[in-house]
Amino acid sequence: MSTQRHSSYSCFLSYDQFAKIFDVLHAFDYEVIGPTLEQEAIVYGSIRTVDDLPRGWTDIQEPGRYRLQQREDDALFGYVVGPHSWKQFLFPPVSTLSTADRTDVGWQFSEAKQEFPKVAYLGVRACEIAAMQIQDRVFLEGPYVDHEYQSRRRQALIIAVNCTQAASTCFCTSMNTGPRCQQGFDLALTELPEGFLVEVATPEGEAVINSLESEDVTPEIETAAETARQNAVEQIKKELDTTDIRNLLMSNLEHPHWDEVAERCLSCTNCTMVCPTCFCSSVEEVSDLSGDHVERQRQWDSCFNVSFSYMNGGLVRNSIRNRYRQWLTHKLATWNDQFGTSGCVGCGRCITWCPVGIDLTEEVAILRQSQEQSLLESEQEADHLPG
Amino acid sequence: MSKPTLAVFKFASCDGCQLALLDAEDQLLAVAGAINIVNFPEASSRMESGPYDIALVEGSITTPRDAERIQQIRRDARYLITIGACATAGGIQALRNWGDTAEFMRAVYATPEYIQVLDNSTPIAEHVSVDFELRGCPINQHQLIEVIQSLLAGQVPRTPRHSVCLDCKRRGTVCVTVAQGIACLGPVTQSGCHAICPSYNRGCYGCYGPAAQPNLISLSTHAINAGDSGTQTAHRLRNFNAYATPFREESQRLKNQSEEEA
Numbered sequence: 001m002s003t004q005r006h007s008s009y010s011c012f013l014s015y016d017q018f019a020k021i022f023d024v025l026h027a028f029d030y031e032v033i034g035p036t037l038e039q040e041a042i043v044y045g046s047i048r049t050v051d052d053l054p055r056g057w058t059d060i061q062e063p064g065r066y067r068l069q070q071r072e073d074d075a076l077f078g079y080v081v082g083p084h085s086w087k088q089f090l091f092p093p094v095s096t097l098s099t100a101d102r103t104d105v106g107w108q109f110s111e112a113k114q115e116f117p118k119v120a121y122l123g124v125r126a127c128e129i130a131a132m133q134i135q136d137r138v139f140l141e142g143p144y145v146d147h148e149y150q151s152r153r154r155q156a157l158i159i160a161v162n163c164t165q166a167a168s169t170c171f172c173t174s175m176n177t178g179p180r181c182q183q184g185f186d187l188a189l190t191e192l193p194e195g196f197l198v199e200v201a202t203p204e205g206e207a208v209i210n211s212l213e214s215e216d217v218t219p220e221i222e223t224a225a226e227t228a229r230q231n232a233v234e235q236i237k238k239e240l241d242t243t244d245i246r247n248l249l250m251s252n253l254e255h256p257h258w259d260e261v262a263e264r265c266l267s268c269t270n271c272t273m274v275c276p277t278c279f280c281s282s283v284e285e286v287s288d289l290s291g292d293h294v295e296r297q298r299q300w301d302s303c304f305n306v307s308f309s310y311m312n313g314g315l316v317r318n319s320i321r322n323r324y325r326q327w328l329t330h331k332l333a334t335w336n337d338q339f340g341t342s343g344c345v346g347c348g349r350c351i352t353w354c355p356v357g358i359d360l361t362e363e364v365a366i367l368r369q370s371q372e373q374s375l376l377e378s379e380q381e382a383d384h385l386p387g
Numbered sequence: 388m389s390k391p392t393l394a395v396f397k398f399a400s401c402d403g404c405q406l407a408l409l410d411a412e413d414q415l416l417a418v419a420g421a422i423n424i425v426n427f428p429e430a431s432s433r434m435e436s437g438p439y440d441i442a443l444v445e446g447s448i449t450t451p452r453d454a455e456r457i458q459q460i461r462r463d464a465r466y467l468i469t470i471g472a473c474a475t476a477g478g479i480q481a482l483r484n485w486g487d488t489a490e491f492m493r494a495v496y497a498t499p500e501y502i503q504v505l506d507n508s509t510p511i512a513e514h515v516s517v518d519f520e521l522r523g524c525p526i527n528q529h530q531l532i533e534v535i536q537s538l539l540a541g542q543v544p545r546t547p548r549h550s551v552c553l554d555c556k557r558r559g560t561v562c563v564t565v566a567q568g569i570a571c572l573g574p575v576t577q578s579g580c581h582a583i584c585p586s587y588n589r590g591c592y593g594c595y596g597p598a599a600q601p602n603l604i605s606l607s608t609h610a611i612n613a614g615d616s617g618t619q620t621a622h623r624l625r626n627f628n629a630y631a632t633p634f635r636e637e638s639q640r641l642k643n644q645s646e647e648e649a
């Protein structure tokens with residue numbers, strides 16, 4: 001995706017024209033990845049035609065629970081985010097970084113050679129664009145650039161979709177990341193009963209649209225799109241109060257509430273795995289049996305994995321309490337110190353996909369309440385002091 | 388220098404773990420270049436006496452004779468490695484530890500007085516010191532090769548202790564508990580199988596035993612809140628690794644709770 005110096009404009013694509021976008025993208029050598037039904041969920045996978053999209057399906061989400069449900073219409077994007085995120089394509093769960101071979105003249109080291117195909121990511125939501133931009137900071141904007149991520153990211157065409165509904169777990173409005181896609185895309189679609197309002201933001205996106213027969217946007221279409229997007233805003237009920245959240249968490253590191261969460265948390269790693277911004281990995285050397293060929297492999301890892309904090313001498317985070325606290329404080333507090341942004345975009349995945357339904361927004365609210373309560377008590381005490 | 392010797396021993400077990408070793412043909416051939424396999428009942432009737440550099444022990448201790456035999460193997464082996472749920476946790480046969488052994492014998496054998504068994508099926512480590520426990524029902528052949536290779540190279544074997552969930556996520560499997568309401572032991576079970584059951588729409592059966600620091604009470608409480616009975620939840624833990632301490636204690640707690648309620 002190129003930067004959006006391009007002045008953006010809108011057009012309308014009928015469903016029939018939209019169905020042709022797959023051929024156009026393939027002709028431009030893009031592999032298309034987008035939402036599709038699999039394993040009783042809407043996941044991200046390879047899309048060949050419009051029929052691979054979850055037409056007429058939606059998702060019902062709550063803490064620890066996700067169910068598919070048939071819609072009353074034939075919407076193609078009538079659901080929110082699912083168990084997968086784009087992270088698994090830009091930062092794959094397992095990858096080989098380099099190899100070493102024993103030869104007659106000693107060890108030969110080489111960087112793993114990889115081809116990076118052009119990929120069109122279709123159906124990227126506003127919170128997901130925000131998540132990509134957070135991972136950009138992590139992988140591209142620090143002193144060490146992750147070349148694999150960089151190559152994949154450069155090749156990406158982002159076809160965003162504005163949410164027109166929300167799940168009970170969504171709280172992008174609290175994190176200022178959605179539900180409207182503001183930037184960071186090549187094309188952004190708003191789905192309407194007859195087709196799509198398309199915002200064209202980059203030359204790459206324009207090239208795709210120019211290969212299709214688009215129509216002008218009428219004021220009626222504009223209004224209908226606005227209403228559809230507003231519907232998502234109104235459905236968002238979950239909130240995370242981020243006021244001074246860094247200090248709230250960091251000044252309560254010994255709060256008894258961490259013990260209470262630890263009684264429920266399984267330390268199973270699911271929240272960090274589904275989180276579109278979590279970037280932790282571990283690297284290990286894997287040799288063949290002869291020991292002559294060694295691969296350095298990187299795989300997703302998590303601060304909830306008991307071994308993840310192993311240092312010589314032992315485990316730094318040797319209890320579930322410490323591990324849950326690490327996750328929450330990293331996401332919402334120390335991430336800011338590290339990268340100048342929150343580590344949370346409000347997508348709600350960690351809430352839905354936690355097998356015991358732990359909701360980070362509730363845990364933060366309890367800490368906040370308790371802090372406010374003790375402030376109140378100390379003020380009252382001060383008032384009663386003889387003065 | 389002669390090649391290190393490896394011997395395989397069998398106690399109460401189904402031989403599945405030895406089969407996993409046999410199954411690893413290609414790797415085994417490569418390993419065979421580096422070691423001398425002197426005792427492997429599932430592959431050859433040749434038996435050589437000790438000492439051995441590496442003893443792989445499959446199966447649990449269930450008879451007085453076995454309890455003696457393992458002592459000699461320990462004396463003969465430089466490294467004693469237990470393989471599989473039977474050897475590391477007592478196996479499925481440890482279910483009898485909650486029953487009446489004499490009654491079982493009367494039900495099964497015409498002349499139970501000829502049978503000499505212990506009341507409990509117990510893991511090898513309850514009888515002798517064990518250098519490394521390789522979990523699984525059956526074990527993962529890649530992990531076994533890793534263990535043998537590491538011993539040969541003088542390294543600590545790398546067998547991850549994290550939950551099965553991490554593997555589900557790495558391979559892109561959608562959680563069967565969250566998306567389908569299927570009970571799953573994955574969050575409290577150690578990795579090793581590459582999360583195969585959830586990828587076939589099954590909950591994890593706990594074949595690799597308890598993960599490190601498992602939170603069993605939270606998982607059972609959640610299952611019970613979702614509508615399972617305490618007995619169902621307890622029985623889920625009473626499989627191949629029923630007698631592994633965390634599973635044993637939690638299933639007992641659930642049973643006691645159900646009895647009190649009844």
Ligand code: SF4
Binds near residue numbers: 347
């Ligand atoms: S912390 Fe949870 S809600 Fe926030 S971005 Fe990660 S998965 Fe989404």
Ligand code: SF4
Binds near residue numbers: 277280304326330
């Ligand atoms: S929350 Fe945990 S897994 Fe996620 S980035 Fe931070 S340390 Fe890594």
Ligand code: SF4
Binds near residue numbers: 264265267270358
């Ligand atoms: S918060 Fe939930 S998903 Fe995250 S580690 Fe704990 S139990 Fe697992």
Ligand code: SF4
Binds near residue numbers: 563564
């Ligand atoms: S299916 Fe089971 S093992 Fe996999 S993520 Fe869900 S709870 Fe964990």
